[in-house]
Amino acid sequence: xxxxxxxxxxxxxxxxxxxxxxxxxxxxxxxxxxxxxxxxxxxxxxxxxxxxxxxxxxxxxxxxxxxxxxxxxxxxxxxxxxxxxxxxxxxxxxxxxxxxxxxxxxxxxxxxxxxxxxxxxxxxxxxxxxxxxxxxxxxxxxxxxxxxxxxxxxxxxxxxxxxxxxxxxxxxxxxxxxxxxxxxxxxxxxxxxxxxxxxxxxxxxxxxxxxxxxxxxxxxxxxxxxxxxxxxxxxxxxxxxxxxxxxxxxxxxxxxxxxxxxxxxxxxxxxxxxxxxxxxxxxxxxxxxxxxxxxxxxxxxxxxxxxxxxxxxxxxxxxxxxxxxxxxxxxxxxxxxxxxxxxxxxxxxxxxxxxxxxxxxxxxxxxxxxxxxxxxxxxxxxxxxxxxxxxxxxxxxxxxxxxxxxxxxxxxxxxxxxxxxxxxxxxxxxxxxxxxxxxxxxxxxxxxxxxxxxxxxxxxxxxxxxxxxxxxxxxxxxxxxxxxxxxxxxxxxxxxxxxxxxxxxxxxxxxxxxxxxxxxxxxxxxxxxxxxxxxxxxxxxxxxxxxxxxx
Numbered sequence: 158x159x160x161x162x163x164x165x166x167x168x169x170x171x172x173x174x175x176x177x178x179x180x181x182x183x184x185x186x187x188x189x190x191x192x193x194x195x196x197x198x199x200x201x202x203x204x205x206x207x208x209x210x211x212x213x214x215x216x217x218x219x220x221x222x223x224x225x226x227x228x229x230x231x232x233x234x235x236x237x238x239x240x241x242x243x244x245x246x247x248x249x250x251x252x253x254x255x256x257x258x259x260x261x262x263x264x265x266x267x268x269x270x271x272x273x274x275x276x277x278x279x280x281x282x283x284x285x286x287x288x289x290x291x292x293x294x295x296x297x298x299x300x301x302x303x304x305x306x307x308x309x310x311x312x313x314x315x316x317x318x319x320x321x322x323x324x325x326x327x328x329x330x331x332x333x334x335x336x337x338x339x340x341x342x343x344x345x346x347x348x349x350x351x352x353x354x355x356x357x358x359x360x361x362x363x364x365x366x367x368x369x370x371x372x373x374x375x376x377x378x379x380x381x382x383x384x385x386x387x388x389x390x391x392x393x394x395x396x397x398x399x400x401x402x403x404x405x406x407x408x409x410x411x412x413x414x415x416x417x418x419x420x421x422x423x424x425x426x427x428x429x430x431x432x433x434x435x436x437x438x439x440x441x442x443x444x445x446x447x448x449x450x451x452x453x454x455x456x457x458x459x460x461x462x463x464x465x466x467x468x469x470x471x472x473x474x475x476x477x478x479x480x481x482x483x484x485x486x487x488x489x490x491x492x493x494x495x496x497x498x499x500x501x502x503x504x505x506x507x508x509x510x511x512x513x514x515x516x517x518x519x520x521x522x523x524x525x526x527x528x529x530x531x532x533x534x535x536x537x538x539x540x541x542x543x544x545x546x547x548x549x550x551x552x553x554x555x556x557x558x559x560x561x562x563x564x565x566x567x568x569x570x571x572x573x574x575x576x577x578x579x580x581x582x583x584x585x586x587x588x589x590x591x592x593x594x595x596x597x598x599x600x601x602x603x604x605x606x607x608x609x610x611x612x613x614x615x616x617x618x619x620x621x622x623x624x625x626x627x628x629x630x631x632x633x634x635x636x637x638x639x640x641x642x643x644x645x646x647x648x649x650x651x652x653x654x655x656x657x658x659x660x661x662x663x664x665x666x667x668x669x670x671x672x673x674x675x676x677x678x679x680x681x682x683x684x685x686x687x688x689x690x691x692x693x694x695x696x697x698x699x700x701x702x703x704x705x706x707x708x
Contacts, residue, residue: 197232206431209274223255242347254318259273273318277320281410299538300536302533323364324339326339329381331523334564338362339359349615349618350686355391359387361422365422375421377421377422382636400663401416401638404446407442410530411529424682427673454665459670468606470503470609473505484610488646503604506633517582521572521574524542595639607633610628642659642665644656
């Protein structure tokens with residue numbers, strides 16, 4: 158759910174290349190860079206929901222055929238070929254469900270625009286079927302939720318086919334300060350499909366990679382701070398983190414009830430908007446959703462949606478990478494030329510400024526929420542956070558091989574929601590991020606949205622030293638519980654970079670309108686290239702532009 162170092166405002170990059178001779182590099186490139194036509198399931202790659210639906214409507218394809226194509230592509234690319242490790246588990250009933258959707262179509266019983274569309278779920282969204290829900294942890298294998306997460310229930314009702322569970326940063330990246338994004342004990346280390354030795358970011362790593370590599374039509378991620386928008390940015394796709402309460406939190410393995418939310422990850426704003434429409438809705442079990450009627454976010458898809466919009470530039474989230482800054486300046490010019498009013502600069506809170514209060518809130522809410530979630534499960538498995546900590550110690554060779562569980566241990570020492578430090582930190586966070594932060598900036602400048610770079614280009618995955626985040630703008634919207642939409646904004650040496658648009662609570666339609674207009678004006682989305690390394694992707698001439706290693 159979260160990108161913890163983004164939350165804490167950690168900076169610094171250590172991007173290194175391993176040298177190899179020309180012949181080895183050529184062989185590696187030949188093995189890892191098949192043409193699009195050579196990749197399995199090439200006929201389904203990059204197709205959106207509208208195209209898939211059209212092929213089912215006119216009889217060219219069936220939901221069963223589409224599902225089988227995705228399953229074949231997963232089989233060939235997930236543990237073989239580029240070895241993406243984006244999918245932890247396949248739903249054994251996926252083809253049978255697709256058959257049922259085909260029968261419903263023949264009988265004229267269409268459930269909606271997602272009827273027959275195969276999707277993947279991050280493995281922290283509960284499913285009451287024959288798949289596991291484990292947050293990537295071996296501790297939860299065999300522990301069964303009593304019902305689907307509310308968002309999953311909504312997606313099934315809309316006709317979507319759950320083809321499996323996506324890999325993630327284990328426990329949604331809230332186990333240790335020294336974690337490796339994209340790694341879980343169940344799924345292994347997920348790989349960025351653009352450059353395979355690069356990190357996919359997290360914690361919705363597998364969801365981002367699977368969408369980028371066309372292993373599904375769309376995927377569902379979750380975010381506490383950065384875990385939808387960062388992997389979307391790093392994998393060249395669209396991600397929507399909605400307002401907390403737009404999508405029910407019921408059935409999501411929790412970190413923080415004030416910041417957790419599920420959201421769509423897709424190759425286009427249109428597909429993300431359609432999926433969010435299907436997911437959201439009132440849930441009697443989640444008071445944050447009370448009174449939230451259904452909204453058709455596809456009605457916000459306006460190519461001229463930037464005209465007249467007032468957009469602030471969050472300059473205090475710039476400056477961590479000069480080439481990212483350059484992409485942002487180009488984006489600002491595009492937005493101006495499309496008729497928007499730019500207000501520059503606009504100040505918003507950063508992770509450095511609010512990190513201490515946020516981590517206190519998250520540690521206390523995590524203990525409270527996880528203990529409640531675990532107590533609701535049936536079958537084998539832990540029933541408290543203390544049980545999970547003990548399990549990890551007992552299975553250290555599998556669970557603690559790369560990093561520890563210091564955040565778990567800190568959380569377990571809190572008094573949960575009864576901790577005196579909790580209320581104080583929560584009040585500070587609400588004041589600094591909402592009232593004196595985003596609300597103040599949006600109101601003073603009469604803004605529709607604030608833009609900033611989502612993050613930097615993907616770093617080299619490092620099993621020894623952990624993650625090397627360079628920068629992020631996810632904290633304001635995450636800590637406030639407000640919406641955030643990220644869209645591809647270009648590439649740095651073939652590594653995607655996204656631009657974020659975030660705003661006030663319940664402004665999803667406005668942000669989608671802005672993001673869609675930007676997407677249509679720029680068309681920055683590029684399919685992944687599956688390079689083995691950045692050195693293999695670069696020409697010798699460009700080697701002078703390698704960044705310096707920083708500690």
